[in-house]
Amino acid sequence: MRVRLHVNVDHVATIRQARGTEYPDPVEAAMLCEWAGAHGITVHLREDRRHIQLRDVEVLRRTVKTMLNLEMAATEEMVRVALQVRPDLVTLVPERREERTTEGGLDVRGQLAALRGVRERLDASGIPTSLFVDPDADQVQASIETGAAMIELHTGDYAEEARRGHSTSELERLARAASYARIHAPSMKVAAGHGLTARNVVSLVALVPELVELNIGHALISDAVLVGLDRAVQRFLRAIEEGEQLR
Numbered sequence: 001m002r003v004r005l006h007v008n009v010d011h012v013a014t015i016r017q018a019r020g021t022e023y024p025d026p027v028e029a030a031m032l033c034e035w036a037g038a039h040g041i042t043v044h045l046r047e048d049r050r051h052i053q054l055r056d057v058e059v060l061r062r063t064v065k066t067m068l069n070l071e072m073a074a075t076e077e078m079v080r081v082a083l084q085v086r087p088d089l090v091t092l093v094p095e096r097r098e099e100r101t102t103e104g105g106l107d108v109r110g111q112l113a114a115l116r117g118v119r120e121r122l123d124a125s126g127i128p129t130s131l132f133v134d135p136d137a138d139q140v141q142a143s144i145e146t147g148a149a150m151i152e153l154h155t156g157d158y159a160e161e162a163r164r165g166h167s168t169s170e171l172e173r174l175a176r177a178a179s180y181a182r183i184h185a186p187s188m189k190v191a192a193g194h195g196l197t198a199r200n201v202v203s204l205v206a207l208v209p210e211l212v213e214l215n216i217g218h219a220l221i222s223d224a225v226l227v228g229l230d231r232a233v234q235r236f237l238r239a240i241e242e243g244e245q246l247r
């Protein structure tokens with residue numbers, strides 16, 4: 001089965017917000033990504049609205065033809081947004097205002113009842129939930145207990161390890177967490193994301209066969225600045241395919 005590429009267009013909005021202009025438009029970027037072959041679009045509507053704005057999400061809902069994944073904190077405000085916008089998937093993520101980027105996965109074990117409650121409200125509206133978690137068996141087990149349809153394994157530590165040139169222990173951790181999900185909840189989908197690049201994604205896809213979806217933003221949009229969005233998307237699609245062929 002083909003691993004799907006979802007492009008996170010937050011970082012297009014980051015450039016726009018830096019100057020308070022109307023360009024570059026993440027909606028236009030999403031369209032270009034889809035035309036280039038991306039299988040979905042991801043946005044993280046942060047509480048501090050540092051990049052993506054509510055209006056972006058509303059317009060994306062009307063324009064995205066593939067699938068729209070809304071990353072958000074599990075707060076009452078954000079649940080209301082999700083119920084109003086109706087994305088194809090909600091990914092619940094932890095958020096800290098002071099962080100530069102998402103630093104870790106959700107503590108699902110520590111807030112099991114609350115997360116299950118959010119998942120139930122979204123499910124009742126026909127919106128599946130994914131939980132962004134560290135590659136840790138107990139967090140995966142807790143995610144299963146919430147009834148979530150999917151988990152997204154946080155690959156930030158793997159990306160950092162790969163950047164330093166030795167990427168085996170974090171890859172093994174990701175492989176173990178994904179295989180835990182396959183064994184204990186065969187119907188649960190497993191995705192991954194954060195810090196993925198066209199280089200480090202190859203071994204990830206090759207060694208974690210459970211992965212069905214990847215959310216990639218920063219490195220892909222950075223490539224796009226130099227070579228254009230269509231070429232950047234195609235480069236990542238080729239890297240994913242290279243990983244699949246190594247399985």
Ligand SMILES: CC(=O)[C@@H](O)[C@H](O)COP(=O)(O)O
Nearest residue numbers: 010044071093100101102194
């Ligand atoms: C949850 C996650 O990994 C992404 O949302 C990523 O954090 C990109 O957005 P930021 O740059 O706002 O962190």
Ligand SMILES: NCC(=O)COP(=O)(O)O
Nearest residue numbers: 008193194195215217218
């Ligand atoms: N959930 C991960 C994501 O959406 C993209 O993260 P990054 O590639 O911008 O680090």
